[in-house]
Amino acid sequence: MTKPAVRVALLGCGTVGAEVVRLLHDQAEDLTARIGAPLEIVGIAVRRIGRDRGDLPVDPSIFTTDALGLIKRDDVDVVIEVVGGIEPARTWLVEALRAGKSVVTANKALLAEDGGALHDAAAEGGADLYYEAAVAGAIPLLRPLRESLHGDRINRVTGIVNGTTNFILSSMDSSGAGFAEALEEATALGYAEADPTADVEGFDAGAKAAILASLAFHTRVTAADVYREGITEVTAADVASARDMGSTIKLLCIAARTVDADGAESVSVRVHPAMIPRSHPLASVGDAYNAVFVEAEAAGQLMFYGRGAGGTPTASAVLGDVVAVSRNRLAGTWAPSESAYAKLAIRPMGDAITRYHVSLDVADRAGVLSQVAGVFAKHDVSIATVRQAGHGDEASLVIVTHTARDAALAATVDELRHLDIVRSIASVLRVEGDD
Amino acid sequence: MTKPAVRVALLGCGTVGAEVVRLLHDQAEDLTARIGAPLEIVGIAVRRIGRDRGDLPVDPSIFTTDALGLIKRDDVDVVIEVVGGIEPARTWLVEALRAGKSVVTANKALLAEDGGALHDAAAEGGADLYYEAAVAGAIPLLRPLRESLHGDRINRVTGIVNGTTNFILSSMDSSGAGFAEALEEATALGYAEADPTADVEGFDAGAKAAILASLAFHTRVTAADVYREGITEVTAADVASARDMGSTIKLLCIAARTVDADGAESVSVRVHPAMIPRSHPLASVGDAYNAVFVEAEAAGQLMFYGRGAGGTPTASAVLGDVVAVSRNRLAGTWAPSESAYAKLAIRPMGDAITRYHVSLDVADRAGVLSQVAGVFAKHDVSIATVRQAGHGDEASLVIVTHTARDAALAATVDELRHLDIVRSIASVLRVEGDD
Known part of the structure; x- marks a missing residue:
């Protein structure tokens, strides 16, 4: 007996969206076996229908410019959002979640700015909100933080979560180049965007830091709570100075729990360049790779390493979430929503x-x-x-x-x-x- | 409104079991918030009741030597097994799962020898079977393989999954010592047991390889399917030879998918010492640490790193699973059991x-x-x-x-x-x- 299909609406069809469509098609058999029912894309919302998207294996008639209309359709079970940005994504996802539709999103900016609105809507609608692709691309990191380490107590998360800046700093470290020169190389190789501000000024890493801190410390942390310093001021002399100390410079996102003398707990969340010893597991994370180092009370030191960006790795993370929420739907359940019970105070920088x-x-x-x-x-x-x-x-x-x-x-x-x-x-x- | 407690039976109270008891007590408040209901240990099955177990925060009257009687009690929801070995653990866990009780186990030997019996019983009873602690201790690894990477296709898993042998090989690499000398040091420091056979002959790593391969390739792989070679024959000359090549020697567990010329897929699973280049992420995994390197079609290269053994890290993994199965119980659901649909052939060495x-x-x-x-x-x-x-x-x-x-x-x-x-x-x- 085959169960009826889980019906998916895709919002956005850029690099990641197109890759999601391709993987859903190429791995249909596997996905069906893993979920226990087939997945079917019933609609794709885009800004312009006519745009050339290569040879996508879907019926062209399912493209629409009416995202909200698509979300509201009765035959949509799961909404995948890969558009990014705060609005209209927030309106769409709140609508979907309130209507009890499962949401899979890669939207780190929205989660960091107003994740609370999404989590509240998910709780209200009794729906799943999954976002593995929002931090560290393909690395299965949020699920372990959300689930596997729930029996433990995390004290500190230190991560390299922005591939562009890691590429630039790695290249300054190996070649002795200055920031401007290394940025130029990164742009030429496609590792940096034409406007690199979000990456080199640490905004991207800051959003991810907020998401990681929220999960690690069961506390709502937004991008505005994160102290942020980019890498534009890092000089070749700084890098040489670090080298003399047996260290290297990385743009780190750090979320740490602090316990005061009177036992009161608080959290500091920050993004800035820092020297780390070359013997540290994060020091050898080169190129555009990401890695997140977690220190937990019982588990000790853990590290998660992999590709942080790119269409295919991000699509892989999205699909992992789609499998999870689809299975939940078939079982008539949903994962516990946000865990923000600890409500720790945020320490200023x-x-x-x-x-x-x-x-x-x-x-x-x-x-x-x-x-x-x-x-x-x-x-x-x-x-x-x-x-x-x-x-x-x-x-x-x-x-x-x-x-x-x-x-x-x-x-x-x-x-x-x-x-x-x-x-x-x-x-x-x-x-x-x-x- | 507080929900009624999730009632736990603990089988075994050695190093890991005692640490589970301590963590359940020390983190009771956190765990209750995360699960949505308190956890209560209603019984602990041990071989000898009188043994000194230090100062455990439980009522001494809950100890029993009748494990089967404890499992069968109506007031037991979750069974944690940290006894190890094939029998009587298999009989106990099959009994529990058939009766619809959730099982959390760290028993790699049993899972590798006859995991099928447990998975079948879980499917029959409609119960959860979780075993994060069975491979790579505290590293959240099985859950990502089971869940996060489900939208992807894994091609190869290469792991350092035995801390004792990694300590010995790391020490041979850094000091130039021979195997016997390095083993002696490991024993003196408590990294190797009095009878180190299971570790140094690769049996422990072989069991873990079977579990990893089963999850990665959706195929039942048992310990008997794993080619196994230990590290007792690795000489100081081998280590020096590797060093000359810019490499180091590690005991690797490798599970690889192979596609024949005619498109037929099969899997080879093996444990043996091997040279890897020092630039490989696994090369810098020192001391008794574990790490597992995963190559997936869409996600690319991933690595998971952390402590592979020890009472507290293992207990942390057990507790993560306890939280997950307890939440599932409260939601009236259970995770999909074994996924073995691919049934790939096992290639001989x-x-x-x-x-x-x-x-x-x-x-x-x-x-x-x-x-x-x-x-x-x-x-x-x-x-x-x-x-x-x-x-x-x-x-x-x-x-x-x-x-x-x-x-x-x-x-x-x-x-x-x-x-x-x-x-x-x-x-x-x-x-x-x-x-």
């Missing part, structure tokens, strides 16, 4: 606990180190290592601190900048991965 | 496609290379690289082949062994990770 690496050019005379060290002490920042090298009447000091409040570290650097004996500050970088 | 690295001591005279190369050609094995180094009247040849049937490679080495001009074969190792 100034309260985040970080470490700094500061490289200074100073006058080479007696008492300089003592004066510089005094500034750190004044701000209650403890120094881990100092290296001093004299050349002519100048000397360079490379200082790595122990952990401290980020605001104290920033204030220290600010004061150093105004010190007479400090000729220039060559490099300031946060340090992650050990202490 | 002789038909597996592998590469060899062979290091020979030969007489240093004209025509030797030609004679040696002739033996490879006779068996249709194509040579990728040869390095020759003369010393005195002897020379050494290091030959790396292209891929070929394992039987042809083995026959080639066998014939080389009997060649007059071959003084000795210093090292024969399979090569993985590139071609």
Whole structure:
């Protein structure tokens, strides 16, 4: 006995959407066996019907420009959204979820901006909301965070979640090139878009950080809660400085749980470039790969690695979700919606606990180190290592601190900048991965 | 309104079992929020009630030696099995599943030997069978294979799934020690058991390979289907030889899909030591860590990394499963059982496609290379690289082949062994990770 088909509406038919259509067709037999019923695309909403989409294996008559009309059709069970952006995607998905239709989306911007609206609609309609493709592309990461690690307690998530910036930083590290040159190469190779702002300024990573933090800490975290610093200011000198320390620079998204002296818990979520030791599992993640390092109380250290972007990997993640929600529908159930019971406070960046690496050019005379060290002490920042090298009447000091409040570290650097004996500050970088 | 508790029976209270009890107690509040109902341990079956188990946070009166009686109690919803071994575990779990009770087990030996019996019982009773802890401890790996990658097609799984052997090989690699010395160190540090046979002979990795292959290829694979070679024959010379090639030696479990010229698919599943290039993501997996590298058609390359053993990591994986099955119970559903629809044929080892690295001591005279190369050609094995180094009247040849049937490679080495001009074969190792 074959069960009736699970009927799918696809919103958007760009690179990822077209790949979803192809995979649904090419793997129809497998998917049917895995779900227990066939999948059928009953409609595809696009902005312009006539556009050339290559040779897609679907009846051209199912294309429509009326997305909302498609979503409302009685014969739609599952809605796949690969359009992106906040509106009209939010209106569409809220409509679908309230009507009890399962939603699979790759829309990280919407989830990070207003995931709550979607989760509320899913709870209201009794429907599934799955979004594995929204973070780290094909890497099965959200499902483990949502489900497998539910018996555990996550303390920290550190990720490389933007392929473009990882490509640029990897290339600066291997070739010694500056940011502009490496960006040019990334653009030429198709790793960076014509307008690379969302990637190089950390907006994309920031959205993903919000989604990861929400899942890891059972707390609603939005993009606005995430401290964000891009990689445009990273110089060849910074990269060389990191290399001298046996480290490399990565754009990290970090979501960390902090427990105060009085036992109160809070979360800090941030995206910024940081030095990590080359021995750290994240250091060897090269090219446009993504990886997410999770530290959990019982499970210990875990890492998930794979391709973070691209039509096929993203479509693979979408399809994995489609199988899950289809099975749920056939079983007459849906996964528990958002888990936001912990409601932890979000710490501002100034309260985040970080470490700094500061490289200074100073006058080479007696008492300089003592004066510089005094500034750190004044701000209650403890120094881990100092290296001093004299050349002519100048000397360079490379200082790595122990952990401290980020605001104290920033204030220290600010004061150093105004010190007479400090000729220039060559490099300031946060340090992650050990202490 | 609080829902009634999900009632748990625990079979076994050794290292992992005791840690499960502790975590269930310490994280009771979190678990209740995540499940939507509290968890309650109603009974713990052990061999001897009086044994000192430290200070466990449970009423001592719930211990029993009658496991079967405990499983059959009406007030048991979920059965956790951390006893291990084939019998009586199989009888217990089949009984539980047939009665519709959800089972969470870490029993890799049983799953690899007769997983079919458990899956059949689960289907019969309409119950969940979860076993994340059976492979790669705390790493959420089986759930992604079972669920997230369901929209994809896996072509190959390559894993380091035994912590003891990885510790030994990592230590041989870093110190140059021989196997016996490295094993002694592992035993002293608690990484190897008093009788290390199951680990060093590859039985443990073989069981895990069977479980991974079953999930990846939707085919029932048992431990008996897995070709198995341990690490006891790996010498310091082999490790040095690998190092010369920019490689390292790992005990790998490999499950690969092969498509014949006529389109027929089959699977080869094997465990043996192999050389992999140091640039491969698996090469940097050190100490007792585990990692599994997955190659899928759409998702591309993925890697999962983390702690493979230990009471707390294993208990964490068990608890993740307990949360999942408890939620399913509250929703009145259960996950789809085994997916074995593909029923691929298992290729014998002789038909597996592998590469060899062979290091020979030969007489240093004209025509030797030609004679040696002739033996490879006779068996249709194509040579990728040869390095020759003369010393005195002897020379050494290091030959790396292209891929070929394992039987042809083995026959080639066998014939080389009997060649007059071959003084000795210093090292024969399979090569993985590139071609």
